[in-house]
Amino acid sequence: MSDQHIDPAGNTQQFRAFAQRSEQETSSHRKKSPLLPIIAVVVVIAVIGVAAFLLLK
Template sequence: MSDQHIDPAGNTQQFRAFAQGSEQEAAAPKRSAALPIIAVVLGVAIIAVVAYLLLA
């Protein structure tokens, strides 16, 4: 037989845990997707300059 009593404190505790988890995730720094792209473009540019200087 199921228990018909619902503990309102349990729901509050679950909500607080959820809210605190969301705050912690929001506070975590998010890594930019542009950083690897910039690194690749910079690397290609350096290689192009070095190749130009060696072949010129």
């Protein structure tokens, strides 16, 4: 017969490894993401500036 004893420490260690891996993946994505919004804001400000210059000319 097989042993029906389930080791709760094994499950806890697996969950902690999973949670730690998920946090690292999420934090690495967060570090890269601010670049795109910053570029978008700069482009929008440039377009507004050019439009204002052309309208006031």
